[in-house]
Amino acid sequence: MIELEIQILSHRREGLLVELGRAVAAGGFALLRQRVYQDEQGAWLVMVVRGEPEKQLGLEEVLATHDRVLSFEATLLAPGAVTQAAMSPASRAADVAASGSAPASIRHVGPDVHKVESMLPQLARDYPKIFPWLLALEHEVAAEAREASLLLAGRRTGIWVFKRDYEAGGKLGLADAIKRIAAPALRLLVAIDVRERHFHIQDCPLCPPGGHSGCKFFSGYLEGMLGASSAPQGVLVRNLHCRSNNGQGDCLLEVLH
């Protein structure tokens, strides 16, 4: 078991603890302590949560794409550490002022929900010819929100395609869902080679060599689709390597659960 301290910045305070408490529970973590306060940047929620180490990445993915999260920082706590959740807002502010590290310490920035939401109807209209829209989204959002925005767009698209084309039928195990649902659906978008839980995407148009990686869209797409279709919920997809930075012709994604 590990304990994480998660500091989340949001637009507003109302319902923040309830919504993100649910997200934490859904991610397999137990909420130990929490504190909510407001400052000039927005509403802050500081939570200390406990759970299995292998679920940390999944929880961070959930928070990174949550529409209430503007940014967040997750810190692994040493046993007995004094946490921000136990500190008062005043002492936290003093701590931040002393270290001067509050803005720099933000590791994760959430998606640009507004821009993603406004692009999704166009994407649905032109599906599966969606890459011009995704490339436009990449350029429109701030650099630090690019990956989270692509992930969110991918998740929404994956869930939508599943409901539209693959929902009717029995609930499948993960291996069957990959074979019967995710692989044929993804083949409509890009050339792929599937080996068990590994998706090799060939010549991905979102990942030009030397450019930005667009693999987050496909990670989100597979997570949305497989999470909705297969019996074990909470599917996570991670990028093992990308055409944009490895010089090879393919990107490699791995499905975990």
Add this chain to the structure above:
Amino acid sequence: MPDHQHYNTLLVLLSYLISVLGSFAALQWAVVIPLAKTPRQRTAAVLAAGAAMGVGAIWAMHFIAMLACDMGMPVTYDPVLTALSAIIAFGACSLGLFIASSGAFSWAKLAAAGICMGLGVTGMHYLGMAAMMMAAYSTYDMNLVATSLLIAIVASIVALWLAFHLRGRVQMIGSALVMGLAVCGMHYTGMAAFDIDENGAQLPAGFAHGMRGDHLGVTIFVVSVALLATALVVHYKRQQRRAAITI
């Protein structure tokens, strides 16, 4: 086939066609059973699928095939046993589809559902045969009877696997074609097991009040039109629903 049975090829082909159509209509309902949000929706989908499969694919196919078969003597059907045979097919198919569609896929569940469906097909057939009234004694080759049961169960399992495990066109069309084979394969194997010996023109009691082929023809026509309408309506509704799903 035994010497006393002579078949009209066109009606035999029609019997396969009606079993495929009935299976297709049933599967339109069956594949959405797992999506039901309330017990009431689930029950309605199970009963609709069971009715299309039991009454359409199995019962109507059986009696078209019986109309296709010339026994060389007048035949009528006991109305009570004929109705009971339809109820058995409906009940067994509903149960089989309920099992196959509940929870996550597993081979044990698939086998249980296939056995239910296979027993439903076979039970309907032999009860339908028992409803026959004619001036003859009937006998069965039990090896072929067992074979007919095996065909019904195995083909039902394959059809259910296709319906609940696959996606896309093969899911519905492939499953309906295989389910049609299950029903027809069972029926015609069962008919090969059936033999009659004339009993000296002694008609059974109730022969005159039994259902005749022309009565069955009208009933089957109504069932067939209902199946076709069901398949079309469900397909249209599904297209509408797909179009309404927002991203």
